[in-house]
Amino acid sequence: MGEATIRDVARRAEVSVASVSRALNGLDNVRAETREKVIKAANELGYVPHAGARSLSLARAHAIGVVLPDLHGEFFSECVRGMDREASRRGYLLLLSNMHDDSDQAAVALRTMRGRVDGLLVMAPHIAPETLEQAIPPALPSILLNSHADLPGRPALRFDNRAGAEAMVEHLVANGYRHIVHIAGPDGNLDAAQRAEGYLAVCARHHLPPRILPGNFNEEAGEAAARAILASTTRTDAVFAANDMMAIGCLHALRDAGTRVPEDIAVAGFDDVPLARYLSLSTVRVNIAEMGARAVARLIDLLEGKDMHRASEILTPELVMRATTAPRTASGNGAAHA
Amino acid sequence: MGEATIRDVARRAEVSVASVSRALNGLDNVRAETREKVIKAANELGYVPHAGARSLSLARAHAIGVVLPDLHGEFFSECVRGMDREASRRGYLLLLSNMHDDSDQAAVALRTMRGRVDGLLVMAPHIAPETLEQAIPPALPSILLNSHADLPGRPALRFDNRAGAEAMVEHLVANGYRHIVHIAGPDGNLDAAQRAEGYLAVCARHHLPPRILPGNFNEEAGEAAARAILASTTRTDAVFAANDMMAIGCLHALRDAGTRVPEDIAVAGFDDVPLARYLSLSTVRVNIAEMGARAVARLIDLLEGKDMHRASEILTPELVMRATTAPRTASGNGAAHA
DNA sequence: CCGCCCGCCGTAACCGGTTACATAACTCGC
DNA sequence: GCGAGTTATGTAACCGGTTACGGCGGGCGG
Numbered sequence: 140m141g142e143a144t145i146r147d148v149a150r151r152a153e154v155s156v157a158s159v160s161r162a163l164n165g166l167d168n169v170r171a172e173t174r175e176k177v178i179k180a181a182n183e184l185g186y187v188p189h190a191g192a193r194s195l196s197l198a199r200a201h202a203i204g205v206v207l208p209d210l211h212g213e214f215f216s217e218c219v220r221g222m223d224r225e226a227s228r229r230g231y232l233l234l235l236s237n238m239h240d241d242s243d244q245a246a247v248a249l250r251t252m253r254g255r256v257d258g259l260l261v262m263a264p265h266i267a268p269e270t271l272e273q274a275i276p277p278a279l280p281s282i283l284l285n286s287h288a289d290l291p292g293r294p295a296l297r298f299d300n301r302a303g304a305e306a307m308v309e310h311l312v313a314n315g316y317r318h319i320v321h322i323a324g325p326d327g328n329l330d331a332a333q334r335a336e337g338y339l340a341v342c343a344r345h346h347l348p349p350r351i352l353p354g355n356f357n358e359e360a361g362e363a364a365a366r367a368i369l370a371s372t373t374r375t376d377a378v379f380a381a382n383d384m385m386a387i388g389c390l391h392a393l394r395d396a397g398t399r400v401p402e403d404i405a406v407a408g409f410d411d412v413p414l415a416r417y418l419s420l421s422t423v424r425v426n427i428a429e430m431g432a433r434a435v436a437r438l439i440d441l442l443e444g445k446d447m448h449r450a451s452e453i454l455t456p457e458l459v460m461r462a463t464t465a466p467r468t469a470s471g472n473g474a475a476h477a
Numbered sequence: 478m479g480e481a482t483i484r485d486v487a488r489r490a491e492v493s494v495a496s497v498s499r500a501l502n503g504l505d506n507v508r509a510e511t512r513e514k515v516i517k518a519a520n521e522l523g524y525v526p527h528a529g530a531r532s533l534s535l536a537r538a539h540a541i542g543v544v545l546p547d548l549h550g551e552f553f554s555e556c557v558r559g560m561d562r563e564a565s566r567r568g569y570l571l572l573l574s575n576m577h578d579d580s581d582q583a584a585v586a587l588r589t590m591r592g593r594v595d596g597l598l599v600m601a602p603h604i605a606p607e608t609l610e611q612a613i614p615p616a617l618p619s620i621l622l623n624s625h626a627d628l629p630g631r632p633a634l635r636f637d638n639r640a641g642a643e644a645m646v647e648h649l650v651a652n653g654y655r656h657i658v659h660i661a662g663p664d665g666n667l668d669a670a671q672r673a674e675g676y677l678a679v680c681a682r683h684h685l686p687p688r689i690l691p692g693n694f695n696e697e698a699g700e701a702a703a704r705a706i707l708a709s710t711t712r713t714d715a716v717f718a719a720n721d722m723m724a725i726g727c728l729h730a731l732r733d734a735g736t737r738v739p740e741d742i743a744v745a746g747f748d749d750v751p752l753a754r755y756l757s758l759s760t761v762r763v764n765i766a767e768m769g770a771r772a773v774a775r776l777i778d779l780l781e782g783k784d785m786h787r788a789s790e791i792l793t794p795e796l797v798m799r800a801t802t803a804p805r806t807a808s809g810n811g812a813a814h815a
Numbered sequence: 816c817c818g819c820c821c822g823c824c825g826t827a828a829c830c831g832g833t834t835a836c837a838t839a840a841c842t843c844g845c
Numbered sequence: 846g847c848g849a850g851t852t853a854t855g856t857a858a859c860c861g862g863t864t865a866c867g868g869c870g871g872g873c874g875g
Binding site for chain 1: 479480523525526527528529530531532533536538539540551553554555557558561562565570571572573574575576586588589590591592593614615616725751752755756
C-alpha cells in the first residue's frame with residue numbers, strides 16, 4: 140500500500156537507516172560499496188524520499204508560500220509565472236493560496252502555510268497592515284508586495300504608481316492634450332489611489348482642470364466612462380484610465396461610437412497587459428512578472444542569509460508610448476464635444 | 478527563536494499535549510474549561526500549528542501538486558488560476574512546479590512532491606507515457622492533463638482537439654471557403670497534430686485539396702505563413718491556424734499587405750485567447766481554466782473517495798464564430814491570387 | 816604490544832504533531 | 846458498598862526522515 144520508507148530500503152540493503160540517508164544524500168563518509176548497495180535497493184523498491192518528513196527534521200522545506208488576492212486579468216498569472224520561474228531556477232517550490240478579500244480567510248491561509256514553507260510572499264493591498272502583522276506567523280521571513288505600508292522587519296516591494304501616472308499624464312500634455320479625464324480604479328485600492336494622485340499632481344502643475352470618472356478596473360467601467368464622456372458637454376481630448384482593461388473598454392466604446400482615437404480623443408492605460416500591444420494602446424508598463432521574480436529572489440537571499448540590504452524596494456514603471464496617444468495634429472482637433 | 482510548539486502550549490496551559498491537540502482540533506471529549514485554558518495559552522503564545530508535522534502524522538497534506546510545462550501565452554496562467562480557484566474552494570493548497578522540457582528535470586520535480594501533497598496534476602504532453610509512468614511516485618493518485626496516452630490507473634483530462642478543428646473547418650466550408658490552408662503547430666506537439674488531423678479529415682470529406690504550412694505556435698510563424706501565402710500562386714481564401722497566436726500573426730501580416738479579412742482571406746485560430754475577442758478572430762475555445770478547475774475537482778473527489786467514474790474525460794471545445802470568418806459574399810471573391 | 820586515530824557504521828533521539836491505550840475519577844444500579 | 850460504564854486526561858508510540866554519539870576494526874607510531 141504505502142510507499143517504501145527509508146527503513147524498507149535499509150532492510151533490503153542490509154544496512155542501517157543512517158547509512159541509507161548518508162548514501163542517498165551524497166555524504167562522503169560511506170564506503171563506495173555500501174553506497175551502491177543502498178542505491179540498488181532504493182531503485183528496486185522505487186523509493187522516493189518523503190519530503191514532508193525530510194523538511195520536518197531539517198527544519199527546511201525548500202518551498203515558499205505565496206498568498207495573492209483575487210487579481211483580475213493577467214495580473215495573477217503574470218505574477219505567479221515570474222515567481223515560479225525564479226523559484227524553480229533556485230530549487231524551490233511555490234505553495235499557492237489565493238485569498239479572497241476577506242481578512243479572516245487571509246489569516247487562515249497564512250497560518251496553514253506555517254511548517255510547510257520557509258518564507259512568505261504576501262500581496263494584500265486591501266488588508267490593514269496591523270491586521271496583516273497579526274496574521275503572519277512571526278518567525279516566518281516574508282516579503283510584502285504592493286502593501287499599504289511597511290511592516291517592521293518585513294521588506295516590501297512595490298511599484299511607484301504615482302510616478303508612472305505622472306509620467307503618462309506629462310506625456311499626454313507634451314503631446315498637446317489639455318482636457319484629460321481620468322477613469323479611476325475601485326475605491327480603497329491603493330494602486331488606484333496612487334495613480335489618481337499622480338494624475339492630479341500633473342493637472343495641478345499645468346493648471347489643467349482635473350476630471351475623474353469612477354471605475355472598478357473592469358472593461359465595462361471603461362465602456363461606461365466612454366459613454367459618459369460622449370454624452371457630456373464637457374470637452375475631452377484624452378482619457379487616462381487607471382488600468383488597461385478600462386482603457387480598452389473605453390477605446391472600443393469610443394470607436395464603436397465613431398470617435399477616432401487618437402485624432403479625436405487619445406486613450407492611455409496602465410499595466411501594459413499583452414493585449415495593449417495589439418491595440419497599440421499607450422500605457423505604463425508594470426512588469427509584474429519581474430516583480431514576482433524579484434520578490435522570490437530576495438526572499439531566497441534572505442532565507443539563505445545572502446541579503447545585504449534589507450530595505451524595501453521601489454520599482455519604477457516604464458512609459459510605453461504607442462499610437463493611441465500620438466501627438467496631436469491639426470487634423471484632429473475640436474472634433475469631440477465642444 | 479523558533480515558534481511555539483504544541484508542548485509549549487501544553488506546559489503553559491498545564492495540560493498534556495493530547496489535550497491541546499484535542500482542544501484545538503475541536504474534538505468533543507474535552508471539558509469546556511480545559512478547552513478554554515488551552516485556547517488562552519495558545520493565543521498568548523501566538524501558537525500556529527506546524528502543518529508539516531501535522532500532515533506527517535495524519536498522512537494527509539491537504540495539498541495537491543501541479544506540474545506544468547513552460548506553457549506560453551495565457552495558457553499557464555489560465556490553467557493555474559482555474560486550479561487555484563477550485564482548490565481553495567475546497568480547502569486545498571497548490572504546490573506548483575513547472576518543468577522545462579527536460580524529462581529528467583520533470584522526474585525530479587515529481588519526486589520532490591512526494592510527502593508534501595496528496596495527489597498530482599501532471600501536464601506533460603511532450604513526455605513519453607512510459608517515462609512519465611516511471612517518474613510518478615506509484616502510490617500518488619494523479620490526473621494527467623492533455624497527455625499523449627492514458628496511463629493505467631490514472632485518469633486523464635484532455636480536449637478533443639480533433640473535433641474542435643473539424644468544427645472550425647466545417648464552419649469555413651459552410652461559409653463558402655474552399656481553398657483552406659492550415660498553419661501547423663510544432664512537430665511532436667500532440668495538440669497540434671490532432672488539430673491538423675481534424676483539418677485533413679474535413680478536407681477529405683469535402684474533396685478539398687489540403688495544404689499545410691509549417692508553424693511553431695508563435696506569432697512570427699503566422700506572419701511567415703502569411704508571406705508564403707501571399708507570395709504563392711496557389712489560390713487561398715481561408716487560413717486555419719493551429720493556434721490563435723499564429724492566426725493573429727497571420728492576420729496582421731495579411732492586413733499590412735493590404736489584404737482584406739475576411740473578404741479576401743478568412744482567418745481562424747484555436748484557443749480563444751483573450752486577444753481573439755478584440756480582434757474579432759474566429760476561433761475554437763478551449764477553456765483551459767475550466768479544465769484546471771475540473772482536474773482539481775476530480776482529483777479531490779478521488780482523494781476523498783468520492784469519485785465514481787474513474788474514467789478519462791474528454792472536453793469538447795466550443796466553436797466561436799466571429800468576424801474573421803464571416804460568410805463569403807459576392808463582393809469578396811477571387812481577390813486573392815488566382 | 817599498546818594506545819590512538821580514523822573511517823565506517825548502527826542505535827537512538829529528535830523534528831512537531833496525532834492518537835491508541837491506560838488510568839483515574841466519578842456516576843449509576845443493585 | 847462495589848463492579849460496570851462513562852468521561853476527561855495523560856503517556857508514549859508513531860509518522861519518515863536526519864544526525865549526534867558511540868562502537869568497532871584496522872593502520873600506525875612509539
